[in-house]
Amino acid sequence: MGKIQHRIDAFVKLGQFLSQFSRESIEKKENIEFNDLFFDGFKHQLKVAEEYNSWFTKENLMFACENWAEALSEENIKKWISTKYLNENEPKIVAIIMAGNIPLVGFHDFLSVLISGHSVLVKQSSNDKHLLPYLAKYLEYVNPNFKGKISFTEEKLEGFDAVIATGSNNTARYFEYYFKGKPNIIRKNRNSVAVLTGNETEQDFESLSEDVFRYFGLGCRSVSKLFVPRNYDFDNFFRGLYNKQEIINNAKYANNYDYNKAVYLMSEFDILENGFLMIKEDASYASPIASVFYEYYDNADDLKIKLYEDRERIQCIVANNFIDNEIKFGQTQHPQLWDYADGVNTLKFLSEI
Known part of the structure; x- marks a missing residue:
């Protein structure tokens, strides 16, 4: 559990860092690791993201930060990974093609790959490209073992072992053809x-x-x-x-x-x-x-x-007491770590590649 615990610790610290950015206020707290290095910079990245994409209002950016700050507690992460699907397999390189419809929309895949011990190669959407590279730098500071395990590219994806790709129904057809030789999760419109x-x-x-x-x-x-x-x-x-x-x-x-x-x-x-x-x-x-x-x-x-x-x-x-696995009114935008997109268990997939 040693190496896994170090990775958990890094994401818990990231959650604590993000807890400074909420809809109520942006407030620098004491006892947040590397805060002097990163706080002002992330504040700036949020502003850049808002200016670059007018769907990314300050309210929605802060909502996304709040949600991730809440999700990345040690209790939540341990509950999520307590399944049999997390083991110290040989690390692979997993490519992630991210959508850009809402802020940090690909973060769960990013988290899943790194917490599983693999390396991640990220191709971001141009609509949401400012926040994740900055948070990745923070992770590398709190856990130097992540250095060399996180890379971003705008070029053609090469040199990877598996892929998680999110897109429209049209791009999904292209992804399915293009990545058919690799283990993959291809997400479509839902x-x-x-x-x-x-x-x-x-x-x-x-x-x-x-x-x-x-x-x-x-x-x-x-x-x-x-x-x-x-x-x-x-x-x-x-x-x-x-x-x-x-x-x-x-x-x-x-x-x-x-x-x-x-x-x-x-x-x-x-x-x-x-x-x-x-x-x-x-x-x-x-x-x-x-x-x-x-x-x-x-x-x-x-x-x-x-x-x-x-x-x-x-x-x-x-719904309200209508069907199994329903979500209560007002809760769709508060998914837990174990609420997988499209119902596909990403940790299980990552344990089998």
Whole structure:
């Protein structure tokens, strides 16, 4: 356990470092290792990330830091890796192709590879390229054994033993062909759904607003589709989501809202809207920004069958005592370390390469 413990310690220290950056405040604390070297620099990187990508608002960047600070406790990491899948196998080089839809979206894969004792070769998205290299430098300071085990490239990936790649359904086809000779995890588009029964409270809908609007709905854990009983009254839904009305003040979001509304109106689609969100009856799972699709259901058992049949397209199901493995209202953006994307156990994969 010796080497593993050193790696755990490094990520715990990284979590403590990140705990200084929250939505409430950015505040330098005492007793954080190498803080004088890294605190101001990371503060600057956050500002650069915000200026570079206008979806990466300060609020969302701080939310991501908060989440990772919370996740990287010693208790959480030990609970996560207490499975039989972590062992001191011969280290391999694992390439990670990261998405860039939300801040630090590829961090879990990065963490999984390093905690497993492998080396990581990262190809970042141009949309999210400022934060991770800086945090990697911090890790190398707190655990010098990571030096030489973390590399970033913008070139063609070469010299790796396995790959974890995240992209759209189109890029996934390319990845599957290109990496077919290597052990791989290829992630495709997924969306999250909420099942409403008509018994929800106003608090449920206020919580759901976080699942819908966090990261402007750009994450795979963002709710983009509702399943509602026939003749459902959306008044309470809209009332509960009204606390997120400020989102329309983001210029990029407002542009998408105006554009998608114009498209819907010109196509003569029936939509309901409240000035910052549109809902439209649609069988698809992936809704455009500033809109959520909905679909009626007549029978709970039939809906459960449908959700099972479509499981490859669904990341999370938000519900209240409706189905196994559901997520509570308001919790989709707070995954635990053991909540694997697409349900694929990354540690198990990394133990077998």
